[in-house]
Amino acid sequence: MGAPWWSAGVFYQVYPRSFADSDGDGVGDLDGVTAHLDHLQRLGVDAMWLNPVTVSPMADHGYDVADPRAVDPLFGDLAALDRLVAAAHTRGIRLLMDLVPNHTSVAHPWFVAALAADPGSPERGRYFFRDGRGPDGELPPNNWVSVFGGPAWTRVSDGQWYLHLFAPEQPDLNWDNPDAPADFEKTLRFWLDRGVDGFRLDVSHGMAKPPGLPDMPDTDIALLTHRDDDPRFNRPGVHAIHRAIRAVVDDYPGAVTVGEVWVHDNAQFAQYIRPDELHLAFNFRLLQADFDAVEIRNAIDNSLAAVASVGSTESETHRLSSRKRSSTGTPTWALENHDVTRAVTRYGGGAVGLARARAMTLVLLALPGAVFVYNGQELGLPEAELPDAVLQDPVWERSGHTVRGRDGCRVPLPWSGDAPPFGFSERADTWLPMPPQWASLTVEHQLGDPGSTLSLYRQALEIRRERAGFDGGIEWLLTPGGVLTFQRDGLVCTVNTGAQPVELPAGKLLLASGPINGHQLPPNTAAWLA
DSSP: OOOOGGGGOEEEEEOGGGTOOSSSSSSOOHHHHHHTHHHHHHHTOSEEEEOOOEEOOOTTTTSSOSEEEEEOTTTOOHHHHHHHHHHHHHTTOEEEEEEOOSBOOTTSHHHHHHHHSOTTOTTGGGBTEEOOBSGGGOBOSSOOBOTTSSBSEEEOTTSOEEEOSSOTTSOBBOTTSTHHHHHHHHHHHHHHHTTOOEEEETTTTOSOOOTTOOOOSOOOOOTTOOOTTOTTSSOTTHHHHHHHHHHHHTTSTTOEEEEOOOOOOHHHHHHTTSTTSOSEEOOOHHHHOOSOHHHHHHHHHHHHHHHHOEEEOOOSSOOSSSSOEEEOOOOEEESOOTTSOOHHHHTTSHHHHHHHHHHHHHHHHHSSSEEEEETTGGGTOOOOOOOGGGOOOHHHHHTTSSSOOSGGGOOOOOOSSSSTTTTSOSOSSOSSOOOGGGGGGSHHHHHTOTTSHHHHHHHHHHHHHHTTTOOSOOEEOOOOTTEEEEEETTEEEEEEOSSSOEEOOSSOEEEESSOOBTTEEOTTEEEEEO
16 A cells, blocks of 8 residues: 555645735635646645635634625625635545634634533533633633633623634534534535545644643733743643544545644654654744754754654554554645744745755755645735734734734735736735735746746756656755755755855756856755756
8 A cells, every 4th residue: 555645745825815806806715726726736736725714804814704604795605615626536546624713713613602501501512611710700700711822711791701712713522521522523524525635633642631721820921922831722632632633533534624723842743643643743943044054954853753664553542453562754845824924034034045045945845744835825926014014813902902913924925017917806905915926926927937936846846757756865965054965766865054155065966046157055045956
């Protein structure tokens, strides 16, 4: 039996509201994605992951779900989703949807019913409603803070409080209530039966809450931050939830689950990708590393160590076999996503930042395992500098306008032309404004430039495809300081993070992220050699 398709797959993350607008309202939609599938096919990806397109009031751009088994009219309808699935499959591209098991929207019928019901009712039992502390219950039930800033509790008209680890519009579900897993199974089967090929699961280290909801020992946690010592996440009970999800997904051969797992301890991270839990889980170490040879190597070594030996042990509630068994998990790599600053800007901005981002592209695509590319990453887009008045991320409001949030990496893609909206929409007033200086970064412009970032991605993915994603692990080679070099399956990847040119390793040059002078590898440049 061969390796599953996803074990070396290249996934392209589509942020639907910013990909392409087909109906002229300034917001991207499903038919816009379908109309531009040729771009993904030319790029050479194996699958796409769609950020949420289900029904939502959009308090957190779709991560506040009111109906998990219907498409929001902003993006189209179920027929549009079916068209996209069929068109993608015709091109050999699989499609993953984004599901949100940790919380719902306040507009979800369950939460509407909970507000209308009495304290202690079954309707409120689907969430975390609690009486407050202090005189007349005027203080929150505990000291928990929101990941988006401010308290994690909101008081309702009858005096009780409800828990939301994110925005107030996102009440946390109580997964100890049997209604939550039963309804989530319906959602999984609904989409899998329509031909969807798997799911990215939001906040996969959440769902299970500590018994009694005790106070946090430390509430001084930066916004949008997940720490291993945060008692609200990464609870032991979350693994039973993932085993139940996997049991459903296994009824659909070839389907895959990818978890957003903000857990830094390698042994704890490995538990999420045991043979009967998640197929893949994001390890964000490489994304968080600076452009520094030591940091990059440490991130790669840590990520490989986390998946090197994934053990599963028999217990009273979970029996895989009569004895302990081990397997090797699949590493999952990314440099960007919809929640972090664009790599070009993270690595210094301007020409230097772009050169470093291009260099890291070759590092990323030479690594073993699954790779995720965020839309616009293949164009070398920087973080957009947006005026305060247009910011929409709830973090901006919740932080009292002190944290700008994630809008800068979510600006619509430039497709063609010399001025906004660059072929993204017929409407100039797009949901977030597009920088006019992006004229040289459009898909149209870059397709005609063999030295463009888009051309680099296409060439690198073609080589990766020809080598079937490469085989085996990596072997580190001795290099001078500031240089990182490893070998995989006859291919050598080298990157110079130092300040001076260095000698290239021996071999035939296949691809470089920037100009190469003779046998010298310039700073901020990477190369592949056979």
